[in-house]
Amino acid sequence: xxxxxxxxNRLAALPRGLxxxxxxxxxxxxxxxxxxxxxxxxxxxxxMRAKLLLGSVDMAxxxxxxxxxxxxxxxxxxxxxxxxxxxxGDDVVLQELVEAHPGADRQAIRASTREARGQGTAAERxxxxxxxxxxxxxxxxx
Numbered sequence: 036x037x038x039x040x041x042x043x044n045r046l047a048a049l050p051r052g053l054x055x056x057x058x059x060x061x062x063x064x065x066x067x068x069x070x071x072x073x074x075x076x077x078x079x080x081x082x083m084r085a086k087l088l089l090g091s092v093d094m095a096x097x098x099x100x101x102x103x104x105x106x107x108x109x110x111x112x113x114x115x116x117x118x119x120x121x122x123x124g125d126d127v128v129l130q131e132l133v134e135a136h137p138g139a140d141r142q143a144i145r146a147s148t149r150e151a152r153g154q155g156t157a158a159e160r161x162x163x164x165x166x167x168x169x170x171x172x173x174x175x176x177x
Contacts, residue, residue: 038094039086039089039090040082040086042089042094042097043067043070043082043085043086043089044070044082045101046067046085046089047067047070047071047085048071051068051071054067054068054071056100056105056107057097057100057101058092058093058096058097058100058105059092059097060088062088063085063088063089063092066081066084066085066088067085069081070082070085110170110173110174111170113173114166114169114170114173115166117132117169117173118151118162118165118166118169121144121148121151121165121169122148122151122152122162122165126145129141129144129145129148132144132169132172135176136172136173136175136176137175137176138171138172138175138176139168139169139171139172139175140168140171140172143168144165144168144169144172147161147162147164147165147168148161148165150164151164151165
């Protein structure tokens with residue numbers, strides 16, 4: 036029971052947006068949102084209900100999600116790897132990206148890659164834009 040209490044308090048302390056990405060059902064998420072806003076005697080009652088709801092959750096899956104091991108986190112890591120390869124590589128890497136993700140905007144990615152290879156704030160903005168383009172390409176293939 037102490038583990039469930041600690042987990043409920045840990046989840047309630049997370050930002051709402053992050054909490055909503057966890058593998059939890061809507062009722063549990065709503066109670067965790069309520070727990071985050073509750074105080075005093077109300078908090079105790081809401082905490083009891085949240086613990087009850089967390090009792091049916093796969094804790095191993097939840098712990099992995101809290102550690103960042105989710106499909107969206109894996110997709111983000113893939114996108115960052117593509118961006119790093121594009122900036123460090125040449126047109127061969129761009130061709131590999133387009134073959135792996137046919138929805139990729141080749142011209143925009145090529146232009147952003149060239150700009151991202153520089154130094155300064157313009158290059159930093161280009162790297163951010165390049166990451167967005169890679170994310171769109173990866174998302175287009177599912």
